[in-house]
Amino acid sequence: MEWPISSKQPDIAAWFRQYSDPLHRDPYSFYRYLLEEEPVYFLEERRTWVVSRYEDVTQVLKDPVFVKEYRNAVPLPETAQAATFSRKIDELFYHSMLNRDAPVHTRLRRSVSHAFTPNRMTRLQPKIIEIAKQLAHQLEGEAKPDLIASFAFPLPVIVIAEILGVPAEDRELFKAWSHTFARDLDGTDTSPEFASRARQAGDEISDYFKCMITERRARPREDLISEMLASQQREEGLTDLEIIATCTLLLVAGHETTVNLIGNGVRTLLTHTNQLEKLLHRPEWMPSTIEEVLRYESPVQMTSRFASADYELRGKAIRQGQSVQVMLAAANRDAAKFHQPDRFLIDRTPNPHIAFATGSHYCLGAPLARMEGEIALAALLKRFPRMQLAAEHPDWRPLILFRGLSSLLLRLE
Numbered sequence: 247m248e249w250p251i252s253s254k255q256p257d258i259a260a261w262f263r264q265y266s267d268p269l270h271r272d273p274y275s276f277y278r279y280l281l282e283e284e285p286v287y288f289l290e291e292r293r294t295w296v297v298s299r300y301e302d303v304t305q306v307l308k309d310p311v312f313v314k315e316y317r318n319a320v321p322l323p324e325t326a327q328a329a330t331f332s333r334k335i336d337e338l339f340y341h342s343m344l345n346r347d348a349p350v351h352t353r354l355r356r357s358v359s360h361a362f363t364p365n366r367m368t369r370l371q372p373k374i375i376e377i378a379k380q381l382a383h384q385l386e387g388e389a390k391p392d393l394i395a396s397f398a399f400p401l402p403v404i405v406i407a408e409i410l411g412v413p414a415e416d417r418e419l420f421k422a423w424s425h426t427f428a429r430d431l432d433g434t435d436t437s438p439e440f441a442s443r444a445r446q447a448g449d450e451i452s453d454y455f456k457c458m459i460t461e462r463r464a465r466p467r468e469d470l471i472s473e474m475l476a477s478q479q480r481e482e483g484l485t486d487l488e489i490i491a492t493c494t495l496l497l498v499a500g501h502e503t504t505v506n507l508i509g510n511g512v513r514t515l516l517t518h519t520n521q522l523e524k525l526l527h528r529p530e531w532m533p534s535t536i537e538e539v540l541r542y543e544s545p546v547q548m549t550s551r552f553a554s555a556d557y558e559l560r561g562k563a564i565r566q567g568q569s570v571q572v573m574l575a576a577a578n579r580d581a582a583k584f585h586q587p588d589r590f591l592i593d594r595t596p597n598p599h600i601a602f603a604t605g606s607h608y609c610l611g612a613p614l615a616r617m618e619g620e621i622a623l624a625a626l627l628k629r630f631p632r633m634q635l636a637a638e639h640p641d642w643r644p645l646i647l648f649r650g651l652s653s654l655l656l657r658l659e
């Protein structure tokens with residue numbers, strides 16, 4: 247959606263306050279405004295900076311001045327004390343690597359990084375191909391095939407459940423928890439009903455993984471939970487709370503992102519049929535297609551940091567302790583970095599997008615997400631090369647942090 251001429255200057259605060267379909271179904275004209283007019287903008291209402299240009303976003307993500315933990319940004323006596331939490335969900339988020347700085351971040355990340363190496367991915371590949379084939383087969387039998395519910399969602403969830411060692415049959419539970427956490431992170435639902443649901447979901451997932459830990463401690467298997475438990479014998483081992491937090495993070499990461507990569511990928515190809523035709527003729531372009539989907543419709547649109555010292559960016563003074571929202575999806579449409587950034591081109595090279603961020607928190611699951619995305623799209627195109635969109639308008643999830651579809655109805659032909 248283009249901003250109407252009369253209101254060229256969008257209401258930036260309103261955009262960040264709450265999802266609304268007319269504003270957010272196409273966030274890219276808003277990002278274009280930020281990129282061109284307000285590349286480093288102070289959002290008074292949230293007391294946060296909004297940074298959108300590629301060069302600046304990568305600078306913030308790579309500079310150790312910008313940290314994840316507020317108490318490392320402002321080490322005053324009161325923030326340096328042990329963190330306390332009134333909700334389990336906050337305690338779990340806090341104890342996951344995503345929200346910690348070195349040295350804790352390094353220890354947490356190292357404890358599971360072996361599960362996402364290229365070697366492990368190669369071993370997982372045949373299994374993922376099999377799952378994708380089966381799901382595509384089931385999709386074909388459906389009267390009103392919804393790609394999200396029947397394919398894009400179950401695929402990464404079955405895979406992450408397999409890696410962790412939890413029953414994939416519990417996926418409806420994972421879905422409910424994970425959607426609640428995503429909405430909580432998004433921060434745009436401030437209703438009391440939602441607050442109580444988020445509190446409950448945190449308690450439930452914590453109890454669920456506590457039971458799993460007891461079970462695996464008694465009977466270890468070849469899975470990540472058992473491996474994390476075994477690491478407790480070593481000095482760098484994780485506490486039970488850290489194991490639960492890591493499982494929660496991996497489950498949420500597996501749910502809220504790769505689903506969107508697959509859904510956004512299929513939708514974008516079906517709305518850019520010349521690119522789809524190209525891909526059908528040149529399947530070897532699948533890896534670069536996935537990279538372009540990640541750039542063009544980034545599943546994670548933004549993330550944030552705190553400044554641990556005063557910092558100047560494009561002449562603006564960021565003060566110690568202030569937060570900075572970095573707009574990954576805007577940076578991925580920056581014309582200073584990408585030629586014709588608003589065109590979807592499956593053979594774009596080079597394509598140095600930052601959909602997986604950059605710096606020390608670079609997505610741990612990137613090799614897995616890429617492989618899942620490639621296998622998923624290849625399986626679908628092989629079976630349904632003539633598939634078409636069956637709904638007139640895209641059904642976007644009402645979130646501003648994540649970009650993905652609630653449903654994607656297809657005619658499979």
Ligand code: HEM
Pocket residue numbers: 343344345355402406495496497499500503504507544545546549550574601602603604606607608609610611612614615
């Ligand atoms: C298309 C799919 C995915 C996208 C776009 C994505 C994106 C991201 C981004 C942007 C970050 C960095 C956030 C920040 O710097 O604040 C991140 C971190 C992370 N992602 Fe992903 N992710 C995806 C899939 C996955 C999967 C499948 C997993 C694992 C199952 C995963 C696990 C993680 C973990 C553990 C971190 C934290 C890394 C750290 O803090 O060191 N991600 N992801």
